[in-house]
Amino acid sequence: MSQFTIDDLKRIMRECAGEDEGVDLDGDIGGVPFDQLGYDSLALLETAARVEREFRVSLPDGLVGDVDTPAAFVAFVNGRFLAQTG
Amino acid sequence: MTGPVTGPRTRAVVTGLGVLAPTGLGADEHWAATAAGRAAIGPIGRFDASTYPVRLAGEIGAFEPTDHLPSRLIPQTDRMTQLALVATEWALADAALTVDEGCDFDFGVVTSASAGGFEFGQRELQKLWTEGPGTVSAYMSFSWFYAVNTGQISIRHKLRGPASALVTDQAGGLDAVGHARRLVRDGTPAVITAGVDSSLCPMGLVSQLPSGQLSERRDPATAYRPFGLDATGGVIGEGGAVLIVEDADAAARRGAPRIYGEIVGYAATFDPPPGSGRECGLGRAAAQALAQADVLPDDIDVVFADAAGVPEADLAEAQALEKLFGPGGVPVTAPKSMTGRLGAGAGALDVATALLAMRAGVVPPTVNVGDPAPGYQLDLVTAARRLPIRTALVLARGRGGFNAAIVLRGGPQPHDDEAARDGDSGTAGTEERSGR
Numbered sequence: 001m002s003q004f005t006i007d008d009l010k011r012i013m014r015e016c017a018g019e020d021e022g023v024d025l026d027g028d029i030g031g032v033p034f035d036q037l038g039y040d041s042l043a044l045l046e047t048a049a050r051v052e053r054e055f056r057v058s059l060p061d062g063l064v065g066d067v068d069t070p071a072a073f074v075a076f077v078n079g080r081f082l083a084q085t086g
Numbered sequence: 087m088t089g090p091v092t093g094p095r096t097r098a099v100v101t102g103l104g105v106l107a108p109t110g111l112g113a114d115e116h117w118a119a120t121a122a123g124r125a126a127i128g129p130i131g132r133f134d135a136s137t138y139p140v141r142l143a144g145e146i147g148a149f150e151p152t153d154h155l156p157s158r159l160i161p162q163t164d165r166m167t168q169l170a171l172v173a174t175e176w177a178l179a180d181a182a183l184t185v186d187e188g189c190d191f192d193f194g195v196v197t198s199a200s201a202g203g204f205e206f207g208q209r210e211l212q213k214l215w216t217e218g219p220g221t222v223s224a225y226m227s228f229s230w231f232y233a234v235n236t237g238q239i240s241i242r243h244k245l246r247g248p249a250s251a252l253v254t255d256q257a258g259g260l261d262a263v264g265h266a267r268r269l270v271r272d273g274t275p276a277v278i279t280a281g282v283d284s285s286l287c288p289m290g291l292v293s294q295l296p297s298g299q300l301s302e303r304r305d306p307a308t309a310y311r312p313f314g315l316d317a318t319g320g321v322i323g324e325g326g327a328v329l330i331v332e333d334a335d336a337a338a339r340r341g342a343p344r345i346y347g348e349i350v351g352y353a354a355t356f357d358p359p360p361g362s363g364r365e366c367g368l369g370r371a372a373a374q375a376l377a378q379a380d381v382l383p384d385d386i387d388v389v390f391a392d393a394a395g396v397p398e399a400d401l402a403e404a405q406a407l408e409k410l411f412g413p414g415g416v417p418v419t420a421p422k423s424m425t426g427r428l429g430a431g432a433g434a435l436d437v438a439t440a441l442l443a444m445r446a447g448v449v450p451p452t453v454n455v456g457d458p459a460p461g462y463q464l465d466l467v468t469a470a471r472r473l474p475i476r477t478a479l480v481l482a483r484g485r486g487g488f489n490a491a492i493v494l495r496g497g498p499q500p501h502d503d504e505a506a507r508d509g510d511s512g513t514a515g516t517e518e519r520s521g522r
Binding site: 014016017018019020021038042043045046049052053 | 158
């Protein structure tokens with residue numbers, strides 16, 4: 001079961017990094033690369049920090065940099081839950 | 087005339103203005119208020135200033151950044167950057183200048199800042215101390231940096247020409263315009279030039295208190311009295327202006343809708359060390375800017391003064407002007423008496439105001455002076471004065487000994503338009519001028 005969903009990600013990204021002109025986050029964006037959605041590496045770091053605080057999960061900066069789509073981000077966060085509990 | 091010549095004698099002209107100031111959003115609103123002498127200094131409303139000795143500022147009132155910028159930019163920008171980005175858009179639109187991928191190296195960006203994004207920085211430092219390092223925004227890495235406006239303007243408009251940021255306190259706005267002219271002369275066709283500041287937060291205010299240069303009066307009508315008998319200091323403010331500085335030939339080739347004027351001279355000097363007994367460097371900057379522009383003091387129609395509102399600094403400026411122009415030898419004004427001192431925004435806004443004054447043929451007033459200090463020998467303009475303005479001198483000083491001077495010449499086209507539209511202004515102006 002996923003503890004962290006793509007809707008959580010969208011909400012947090014909107015709050016902490018805003019939404020680019022001409023991008024609809026409500027669409028099917030799971031596989032769209034972050035740079036096409038208007039998010040750069042700093043936006044991802046900012047998002048990761050917020051997810052860490054809200055979901056009490058550790059997301060090392062070095063690993064966040066390898067995540068390139070929202071779907072991969074969600075999988076990465078849920079994988080970290082498992083790693084921490086395991 | 088000797089001196090360094092950098093490249094061909096390219097003429098650098100101003101083709102677009104974007105103004106965001108306490109006196110108005112946009113150049114038109116700003117000019118209407120400024121010509122009418124409507125001051126915009128009032129109690130600080132951006133934070134609770136009731137426990138601080140300084141409680142007044144020139145604030146930009148009805149500006150909502152989300153009305154003008156994508157939400158993507160809001161979390162990563164301080165107010166000074168939000169103001170600069172919006173003013174840049176307005177300036178580009180005013181100049182009818184668009185950037186396409188083929189010419190992204192043709193656009194330079196020069197900005198000046200005196201504080202950086204202090205409000206953003208203060209908020210994140212507060213989070214650091216109270217909630218821990220994990221809560222500090224990743225955008226802190228650049229958002230409160232002095233050079234942030236140059237970066238954000240370049241990124242937003244995808245510009246790849248020469249980019250720089252100048253930090254010379256209040257002289258910065260003029261230094262940026264001077265540097266833009268240098269870039270144009272070195273071959274960059276267009277330079278976006280911004281002087282925009284905003285640090286109306288406790289940290290921004292507190293950092294300026296030790297200077298002892300701020301007025302602690304509570305009445306907006308008497309707090310900032312440049313060249314006044316009972317001047318006790320300046321008032322801070324926020325905002326500034328963005329100017330599009332272009333190679334005159336390039337502007338003509340692309341059919342720029344208007345030429346506000348030409349930047350014909352620029353000089354910067356440093357003051358001697360405190361206690362040296364030597365005179366300050368402001369007069370030297372002015373004289374060098376005039377020499378570079380190849381104009382005589384008699385050719386200057388109006389001076390936009392730095393106007394610190396601090397008696398010793400006002401006296402030094404008045405003496406420098408007297409030495410150059412003779413006693414009461416040139417109309418002097420300080421529209422910043424309406425906005426407060428905008429840091430790096432001051433010089434850029436004064437250049438914009440001077441160019442607008444040339445178009446209108448009106449010298450905007452210095453307000454709230456009270457009784458002028460009689461020893462200063464200035465022809466201080468305290469009520470708007472009709473006057474044909476062909477050439478103007480703009481001065482600025484920054485803490486730390488920075489002085490800068492710019493000489494502007496009105497664009498022939500607007501001047502002629504104005505004369506045609508408002509035929510009697512020349513006569514009225516001449517009468518006024520002969521009376522000085």
